[in-house]
Each structure stands twice: as C-alpha cells, then as structure tokens.
Amino acid sequence: xxVTIYVxxxxxxxxxxxxxxxxxxxxxxxxxxxxxxxxRNGSRGMYWLEPMVEVATAEGRVAYGPVTAGDVPSxxxxxxxxxxxxxxxxxxxxxxxxxxxxxxxxxARCGIVDPLSLEDYEAHDGLKGLRKAVAMAASxxxxxxxxxxxxxxxxxxxxxxxxWKTVLxxxxxxxxxxxxxxxxxxxxxxxxxxxxxxPFVLIEGMAIAGLATAxxxxxIYLRSEYPDAIRIMNAAIGIARExxxxxxxxxxxxxxxxxxxxxxxxAYVCGEETSLLNSLEGKRGVVRAKPPxxxxxxxxxxxxxxxxxxxxxxxxxxxxxGADYYRDFGMGRSRGTIPIQIAGNVKHGGLYETAFGLTLxxxxxxxxxxxxxxxxxxxxxxxxxxxxYFPRALFDTPFDYEAFAEKDGLIGHAGVTVFDETAxxxxxxxxxxxxxxxESCGKCTPCxxxxxRGAETxxxxxxxxxxxxxxxxxxxxxxxxxxxxxCALGGFAPYPVMSALTHFADDFRNNPFLQAAE
Amino acid sequence: xxxxxxxxxxxxxxxxxxxxFSNLEGPLLPILHAVQEELGCVPREALPVIAGKLNLSRxxxxxxxxxxxxxxxxxAGRHSVKICRAEACQSMGGDRIAEHAKxxxxxxxxxxxxxGSVTLEAVYCLGLCACAPAAMVDGKxxxxxxxxxxxxxxxxxxx
Numbered sequence: 001x002x003v004t005i006y007v008x009x010x011x012x013x014x015x016x017x018x019x020x021x022x023x024x025x026x027x028x029x030x031x032x033x034x035x036x037x038x039x040r041n042g043s044r045g046m047y048w049l050e051p052m053v054e055v056a057t058a059e060g061r062v063a064y065g066p067v068t069a070g071d072v073p074s075x076x077x078x079x080x081x082x083x084x085x086x087x088x089x090x091x092x093x094x095x096x097x098x099x100x101x102x103x104x105x106x107x108a109r110c111g112i113v114d115p116l117s118l119e120d121y122e123a124h125d126g127l128k129g130l131r132k133a134v135a136m137a138a139s140x141x142x143x144x145x146x147x148x149x150x151x152x153x154x155x156x157x158x159x160x161x162x163x164w165k166t167v168l169x170x171x172x173x174x175x176x177x178x179x180x181x182x183x184x185x186x187x188x189x190x191x192x193x194x195x196x197x198x199p200f201v202l203i204e205g206m207a208i209a210g211l212a213t214a215x216x217x218x219x220i221y222l223r224s225e226y227p228d229a230i231r232i233m234n235a236a237i238g239i240a241r242e243x244x245x246x247x248x249x250x251x252x253x254x255x256x257x258x259x260x261x262x263x264x265x266x267a268y269v270c271g272e273e274t275s276l277l278n279s280l281e282g283k284r285g286v287v288r289a290k291p292p293x294x295x296x297x298x299x300x301x302x303x304x305x306x307x308x309x310x311x312x313x314x315x316x317x318x319x320x321x322g323a324d325y326y327r328d329f330g331m332g333r334s335r336g337t338i339p340i341q342i343a344g345n346v347k348h349g350g351l352y353e354t355a356f357g358l359t360l361x362x363x364x365x366x367x368x369x370x371x372x373x374x375x376x377x378x379x380x381x382x383x384x385x386x387x388x389y390f391p392r393a394l395f396d397t398p399f400d401y402e403a404f405a406e407k408d409g410l411i412g413h414a415g416v417t418v419f420d421e422t423a424x425x426x427x428x429x430x431x432x433x434x435x436x437x438x439e440s441c442g443k444c445t446p447c448x449x450x451x452x453r454g455a456e457t458x459x460x461x462x463x464x465x466x467x468x469x470x471x472x473x474x475x476x477x478x479x480x481x482x483x484x485x486x487c488a489l490g491g492f493a494p495y496p497v498m499s500a501l502t503h504f505a506d507d508f509r510n511n512p513f514l515q516a517a518e
Numbered sequence: 519x520x521x522x523x524x525x526x527x528x529x530x531x532x533x534x535x536x537x538x539f540s541n542l543e544g545p546l547l548p549i550l551h552a553v554q555e556e557l558g559c560v561p562r563e564a565l566p567v568i569a570g571k572l573n574l575s576r577x578x579x580x581x582x583x584x585x586x587x588x589x590x591x592x593x594a595g596r597h598s599v600k601i602c603r604a605e606a607c608q609s610m611g612g613d614r615i616a617e618h619a620k621x622x623x624x625x626x627x628x629x630x631x632x633x634g635s636v637t638l639e640a641v642y643c644l645g646l647c648a649c650a651p652a653a654m655v656d657g658k659x660x661x662x663x664x665x666x667x668x669x670x671x672x673x674x675x676x677x
Contacts, residue, residue: 011659012659012661014658015659015662016661047648183645185643186602186605186607186643186647187647189647192645224551225641225643260542263547264547265587266588266641280544282545283546283582284585285585285586300543341647341648343647344606344609344647350648351648372610385604385642417606417609417647423609428605431608
C-alpha cells in the first residue's frame with residue numbers, strides 16, 4: 001500500500017530547502033523499494049519547523065521537522081514511513097500547542113490538503129459555501145456577509161458586506177470582483193500562504209462575491225514577487241474551470257463567473273485599491289482621488305468590489321456555517337478571526353489564526369516565544385511599513401482595529417514584526433521616509449516631496465545638525481503628510497516615524513551614533 | 519566601457535506579442551511582462567511599436583514602463599540576486615547581509631557586474647518574513663540567508 005508523505009510546496013518551506021527534501025525522500029523511497037506518494041501541501045504556518053514533513057499513518061498524521069535533505073536517510077532508518085521515532089519527531093501536528101490553540105476558520109485546510117486537488121478540497125468542507133450561495137438571492141448573500149461583521153482584512157477594516165451592497169445596487173453593463181493580492185507589507189504573508197496552500201478557498205470566495213453582486217468577471221492582482229503563488233493560483237483556476245466551479249455555469253447554475261490572474265510589476269503603491277485599478281487597466285499605478293468610489297466607478301469605470309485575499313477567503317466559511325457562527329468570535333467591532341503573522345526577529349515565527357482580542361504581549365512573548373536572538377524585545381511594528389512601532393509598555397493592547405487606533409497604531413494586514421534591543425529606532429524612522437520616497441506614486445505633494453524631505457531631515461538629526469529644531473520639523477512634516485496625502489502611503493508613513501519618536505525618544509536624543517557626530 | 523547588451527528583435531515579433539494579449543481588458547502590463555520575458559528587457563525601440571498597436575502615445579507607454587520597478591530597458595546579468603531590504607529582514611540583520619553582498623558581488627543595488635555575470639537588486643518583501651533575511655536567486659526563494667550563503671552564490675554566479 002502506498003504511504004502518503006506531505007512535503008510543503010509553500011514558498012517559505014521552499015526557501016528552507018523543501019524541494020531538496022522532497023527529492024531526497026523520493027530517491028530514498030525508490031532505493032528502499034517503498035511505495036510512497038509525495039503531496040506538496042501548503043504550510044501549517046510554523047516556519048521554525050519548516051520544512052515540516054508529515055506522514056499519513058494508520059494512527060493519523062505524524063510530523064517531523066525541521067527536516068533537511070541530509071536527515072532523510074536517518075528518517076528512513078528510523079522507520080518514519082510508519083511514524084517511527086526520530087530526533088526530529090514532533091508527533092501529531094494538530095497537537096502541537098501553536099496549532100492546537102488556534103481557531104482556524106479561513107486557514108482550516110491550509111497545510112492539510114493537496115492545494116491542487118479539488119476532491120481533497122471538497123472532502124474538507126470545500127464548496128459548501130458556494131453551493132449554498134448559488135441557491136440564494138444576491139441580496140441574501142450580501143446580508144449574510146454584512147451580519148457576519150467581516151471587515152476588510154487588507155488593512156482599512158471597511159465592512160465587506162456594505163461594500164458588496166454598494167456594488168449590488170450600482171447599475172452597470174459589467175461589474176467586477178478584484179482581489180487585491182498585492183501583499184507588499186513587510187511582515188505579512190497570509191495572502192501568499194492561502195494562495196499557495198488552499199487556492200480554491202479564494203476562488204470560492206470570489207465566486208460567492210460575484211453571485212452576491214452580479215459581477216461575472218474576477219481579477220486577482222498578484223504581485224510579481226510571489227512566483228510560486230502565481231503558478232499555483234493559475235493551476236487552481238484551470239482546474240476550477242475544468243470542473244465547472246468557474247465558467248459560464250457556476251456549479252451547474254444559470255450564473256457565470258470567471259477569474260484571471262494579473263501579475264503586478266513591483267510597485268508597492270499598487271496595494272492601494274485605486275492605484276491597483278489603474279495598474280490593472282494598464283496605466284501607471286497612480287492613486288485616484290475618491291470619490292468616485294471603486295464600488296461605483298472602479299475597473300474601467302464600472303462597479304467593482306476590491307477586496308483583500310483574506311477577506312474573500314473568509315467568505316466561504318461564513319456562507320457555510322452562517323453569519324452568527326463567524327460573528328461569535330472576536331471582540332467589540334472586530335468580529336471573527338484574524339490570521340496574525342508573527343515575523344522578524346522572533347523565535348516561533350509563523351501564521352496564527354485566532355479570534356480578535358489577544359494582547360500584543362501574548363502574541364509576541366507567549367506565542368512567538370520572544371526574539372530569535374534571545375535578546376530582549378525592543379519594538380514591535382504592527383501593520384507593515386506604514387504601521388506604528390510599539391514598545392513593551394503597550395504590550396497590553398488587545399489585537400483589535402479600534403484598540404490599536406486608540407494607541408495611534410493600526411493592525412493593518414495583521415503583520416507583527418519583532419525587533420530586539422539592537423534595533424536603532426532613528427534608523428527605522430529614516431527607513432519609513434526612505435521607503436515612502438521610493439514607492440510614492442507621485443500624485444500628491446505631501447507624499448512625493450514630504451517623504452524625501454523627511455529622510456533628509458532625519459539625516460540632519462543623525463549628523464547632530466540643529467537637532468531639536470529638526471525634530472520639530474519632522475513632527476510638523478508628519479502632520480502635513482498625515483492630513484494632506486491622498487492615500488495611506490503618504491498618510492500613514494508618519495505612523496512608524498512618530499511612534500519611533502514618541503516611544504523611543506532616547507534613540508533620537510542620546511543615540512551613541514549621534515554623540516559621535518557632535 | 520559600457521557593454522551594449524541590447525537584444526536583437528523585430529517589430530513583427532513585438533506586434534505578435536501585442537496581438538496575443540490585445541483581447542484582454544487592460545493589456546499593457548501583460549504585454550510588457552511578455553516582452554521582457556522574451557527579450558530580457560523592454561528595449562526603448564519596442565515602445566513605439568506597442569504604442570502604435572494599442573493606439574496609445576509613445577509617452578503613455580514609456581510612462582507605464584518606467585513607473586514599475588520590474589521593467590528594465592537593458593537586460594539583466596546572467597544571474598539575478600534580489601535581496602529583501604524591508605523591515606522584517608532588517609530585524610534579522612538584513613542590512614549586514616546587503617552590505618556583504620555588495621562587497622562580494624562588487625556592485626551596488628540596481629547594478630549589473632561589468633562581466634555581465636550578475637545583477638544585484640533590492641526587493642521590498644518576498645513574503646518570507648518568518649524566515650528572514652530572505653533573498654531570491656534566479657527566481658528561487660532563499661530563506662535565513664547568511665554571509666556564507668552569499669559567498670556560495672557568488673562562487674556559483676562567477677563560474
């Protein structure tokens with residue numbers, strides 16, 4: 001009988017040698033005369049254990065990790081094909097505390113199924129949401145999503161159901177569902193993981209969005225930095241079309257929906273929805289003024305839903321299990337679950353899906369296990385390059401849209417990047433301006449000029465030139481950018497700068513580098 | 519001496535690529551990607567051909583091409599090394615790795631080595647933030663990259 005072995009094909013696992021491990025297992029199996037099937041699953045999201053190999057045994061799946069190609073001979077000698085003990089044994093993956101304590105709704109299948117097997121997808125509750133949706137009136141689908149309390153997971157946190165209702169009510173010869181898969185924020189990888197590990201859930205979510213708004217065409221705007229996600233997503237769309245999930249008749253209904261992947265070209269600002277739409281139209285990725293809202297005049301001037309990958313991938317479970325089921329998780333106005341991505345200098349980096357409400361301290365210290373270097377945590381940047389740096393003093397902040405906003409921060413796409421005590425916050429503040437200058441689309445003055453002047457002014461502070469005056473200038477400039485920029489790039493770049501200045505004032509005034517300069 | 523690496527191509531070939539995508543809604547990015555895939559860059563001489571076929575001005579096509587970091591006017595080196603310079607990688611010593619790479623390849627970011635062996639580029643996030651610092655070498659992802667790995671890559675690309 002053939003033994004099924006899972007070796008992740010997730011690009012995080014590939015970056016740590018998963019292809020070499022898969023090859024070594026294949027070769028060793030051949031030389032041992034063992035009959036094995038190697039499935040390239042997604043990642044379970046525990047990157048310190050990747051590549052994590054799982055073997056399907058009679059007693060369930062048994063995990064080993066982190067495995068290198070060099071470990072493969074000893075795994076075979078230890079009888080890992082029947083779950084034998086080895087130094088790298090992790091036991092049943094579902095029992096590992098990092099996984100066991102999660103609430104996986106959106107990522108329920110990620111790392112478990114074969115990403116390109118629609119049969120596997122259906123065997124694990126896939127397509128149940130879409131089957132319900134094809135039998136529902138569009139307005140009822142929208143109502144269900146509204147009732148679930150789902151808010152845009154891309155960062156802005158706008159209620160998904162309200163956006164859909166606007167598009168449903170808008171008149172137009174053609175409407176579109178555009179999936180924003182331009183996941184450019186450092187510290188985030190949830191979109192990549194779901195597209196590589198469970199692409200059908202995104203396809204299903206987009207198809208439901210299409211039925212809910214009478215849109216028949218969907219685009220996934222996927223960044224070019226994710227070649228593995230592009231390949232897997234395209235393959236999954238091909239399969240979905242072949243099996244009648246997509247096409248002129250969605251699951252045999254009289255409604256059609258199809259999806260096309262469009263590849264970005266390395267511009268961070270295209271993660272902003274109006275810039276993304278311009279890029280999709282084949283223009284420079286320049287931000288558009290709002291109004292008009294994309295829901296009224298989006299792609300090619302037609303009514304368009306623009307949703308993040310995770311927002312769309314959360315829809316199938318809401319349709320399947322009901323709005324109440326989803327809404328019962330979470331706190332305050334942040335309902336449901338959020339896939340927190342723990343990244344940077346952290347011992348247990350990975351993806352942790354849980355209900356809103358954990359404190360930042362619990363995420364970093366308990367789940368993340370502190371820093372990878374073993375040094376104390378100095379700062380945590382939440383929400384990507386435009387998110388604030390939080391000090392330990394704010395570790396009691398619950399992970400919730402409003403709670404973070406209250407502390408002058410944002411949860412954004414839920415990336416949490418940990419820095420140890422060696423981080424220089426003056427340098428990080430400079431980088432925030434520098435990055436904004438590199439990636440600014442150039443449309444509005446506060447962002448285009450402000451970012452450049454900001455970096456120059458921080459340079460002066462670094463050189464000890466009129467420090468107090470220049471610190472004041474930075475603050476003033478941040479205010480102008482925050483209030484005067486067209487989009488979140490210029491509008492939010494002040495968050496990392498001001499939070500660094502506020503919470504780590506010492507780095508700006510008593511930095512050893514500064515004293516040396518004076 | 520600057521090496522002229524401009525690829526040879528015919529207008530017919532560019533027109534054929536445009537034709538392949540012209541039925542798409544908003545075809546310009548897919549066209550530019552396809553041209554670069556085939557020629558290794560988007561040569562200046564290709565822009566008027568694309569513009570003519572799409573009924574755009576040459577300035578519009580140039581504007582789009584030059585907006586995006588991915589598109590290049592000159593072909594890259596035989597090997598491509600992209601190193602992530604974003605925050606999660608910074609937190610794990612990414613700046614140190616970047617400096618080491620510059621010294622090892624003897625080029626700055628955005629430059630191609632004079633012998634055409636390698637192009638070093640900065641990239642802002644590869645989504646490998648839980649196994650930082652990260653890089654992409656000839657399209658393949660590499661996590662937890664260190665000085666030794668850079669040295670090994672340098673030895674390979676200089677062969």
